[in-house]
Amino acid sequence: MSEEELQQADVVIVGGGLAGLSAACYLAREGADVRLYEKAAELGGRASTTDYDGFHLNRGVHALYTGGAMEEVLRELAIPYSGHSPTAVYMLREGKLYEFPRGVQSLLKTQLLGFGDKVELGRLFAQLPGLKAQEFARVSVRDWVLQVARRPRVREFLLMFACTNVYSSALELVSAEVLITKLQLLLKHPVLYIDGGWQTLVEGLRQAAVRAGAYVINNCRVEAVEYEDGRVRGVRLSNGQRVRAQAVVIATTPQEALKLVDAGTYAPLQNIVKDLLPARVACLDVALRRLPDPTHPVVQDAGSPCFLTAQSLYAKVAPTGGAVIHTFKQLDPVHPGDPQKDERELEALLDAVQPGWRELVVKRVFLPHMMAIGMLPTAAGGYDGRPSGYAGRPGPQVPGIEHLLLAGDWIGPGFLADASLGSARQVARLLLQDGRLARKGAKMGML
Ligand SMILES: Cc1cc2nc3c(=O)[nH]c(=O)nc-3n(C[C@H](O)[C@H](O)[C@H](O)COP(=O)(O)OP(=O)(O)OC[C@H]3O[C@@H](n4cnc5c(N)ncnc54)[C@H](O)[C@@H]3O)c2cc1C
Known part of the structure; x- marks a missing residue:
């Protein structure tokens, strides 16, 4: 040499x-x-983010969870960015959209839950900040939800919300420490959609x-x-x-x-x-000429571990009038399933929430098997x-x-x-x- x-x-x-x-x-x-x-x-x-004629598409839905190490590091290194938090969040259950209970006001208002459900969930929200997440490291997310929620509707709600938050549908494997820490952060710190995308x-x-x-x-x-x-x-x-x-x-x-x-x-x-144990997700990202329905921009599916967000309503990621929607399904890393079926499920979520989107497509990207996290902390x-x-x-x-x-x-x-x-x-x-x-x-x- x-x-x-x-x-x-x-x-x-x-x-x-x-x-x-x-x-x-x-x-x-x-x-x-x-x-x-x-x-x-x-x-x-x-x-990374790909720019398609002014539509900025991240590789799957990305939000900056403030209050953690990422925000600290970006501040220490003086990295400039701007963005906004999503405000209108819904849950799709049996074809109907309900306000998503994210805090006291939305919990009281939503018709997703009955009175008894609201009392149970309200009590859990109140107890969350006092929990020592590490003490639940050996408990799986599924077992923890089944322990803290007795009512079927509250369980159903928490299990789907948990999938979105731990980026996995393998709730019997993932440590409850992950979910509790994440929920504690979310109660205090907003998520941000970044102008221009994560690029x-x-x-x-x-x-x-x-x-x-x-x-x-x-x-x-x-x-x-x-x-x-x-x-x-x-x-x-x-x-x-x-x-x-x-x-x-x-x-x-x-x-x-x-x-x-x-x-x-x-x-x-x-x-x-x-x-x-990695976290794997299937992502369907679409750039549209316009957003068909701006009234329901962020939607959690109650029937399957799928989530949708029209980020362009909150961040500058599309040209004037255009829209960017990210959808994703949290997979089971042990049994990831059929990518075609996953894609159809994500399309069905778009059909339910944003009818007419298919005629407005400028660009669509399906990523069947993205690794969202290299290692999920497990209960075992x-x-x-x-x-x-x-x-x-x-x-x-x-x-x-x-x-x-x-x-x-x-x-x-x-x-x-x-x-x-x-x-x-x-x-x-x-x-x-x-x-x-x-x-x-x-x-x-x-x-
Ligand atoms: C769909 C999806 C959604 C996500 N959503 C969020 C979110 O909302 N909020 C959040 O905080 N995080 C989110 N994440 C996670 C976040 O994207 C990752 O944690 C982060 O980008 C990982 O960065 P990294 O540098 O650790 O790894 P990577 O991004 O994987 O970077 C590794 C780099 O190394 C390069 N490389 C590999 N081998 C070599 C080699 N031999 N020589 C030279 N280069 C090499 C690769 O090309 C790559 O560029 C999401 C991830 C995905 C996939």
Whole structure:
């Protein structure tokens, strides 16, 4: 290999999604020499948005859950964005739309529930903030709902709402800690639909990373992580070049991470990845010339784990007069079912809520099997006595290889992108507190 082919960096980051870009920002702004490699032509990974003549379509429905690590990281890194929260939410039950009970007022008003149901649900809403979510880590979402709700209507409502919130219909597997934490956050913090779609966040992070001095290189796949004597040495790229680095951060999905170390045969990583339960969803995203019915923009289906939202009513994601609607079905990762049937179900939800949408289509995208979360915390725990709930998620250090770290929505606490951005920040902190990178940060007076 010639000298030019051997490049050097302090840190190599594999993956240009939200996690990789956030880690690049934190490290580069502390003075580290960072190279981020993204195999795709565009940055953003699962958070990317495609622009079809002014219609901004995320890869499936995306909302920023405020009050978590994602919002904190975006604030710390000064990433600009704007957006609005959905206001009118409904539940579709046996062909009729009802106000969705989201708080005291809508609970009192809705005709979805009878008087006794409202009392039971009201009591649960009141108790939620006081619950210690961790204490329910070993209980499944299904068992928890059946424990706290006695009335059939309340159970039906909570079970469907739970599917949407944990992004899975495998409620007998997912830890109730996930649902309780999520509901506690939702009671206090609004969700935001982002103007321009999530690409706004991706582009904001890219600009911040580049401004801080990071090299962000797309269209370049990392082939393998190289290590020796229990310490990471760098990476090999798909073009054959080698990059030496003091640290490597893998910010990909679990399956992609596994492939990078010893071509998928590195046992400590295999053990982590092999029994992860992902959250998978089927998404039907449509761009329309106009919105057929603006009166019911956000709808939860009571009969199946499906959800619809006309985001363009709240965020700037469509040209004037146009509309963007996202629908998604939460799948059972163990028995994902039939994609054609899923697509028909999502179309039927659109037919019921937005009649006439088929004649107005500018663009439609069906994504049958998207991984929304790399690892769902389970009630049963996992391999080698891995604990239940969030405590069972892997940490950022790859066992046995010093300075090889992991970031993503399967690492550490937090749900969805909260885990991606939260783990990216944790990885950066670990590196900056340790070894030569720390001295570099300290020299700059930043630690
Ligand atoms: C349908 C759907 C809906 C969602 N809704 C929400 C929501 O409402 N709220 C929320 O907070 N989160 C949501 N999420 C989750 C959120 O999108 C993800 O948590 C987040 O985007 C993951 O970012 P990441 O950087 O961890 O991983 P990724 O986005 O998967 O990024 C990994 C990147 O690594 C690249 N890569 C992989 N291997 C290599 C290699 N060998 N070399 C170079 N590059 C490589 C990939 O191309 C990719 O760009 C949703 C996800 C989906 C799919």
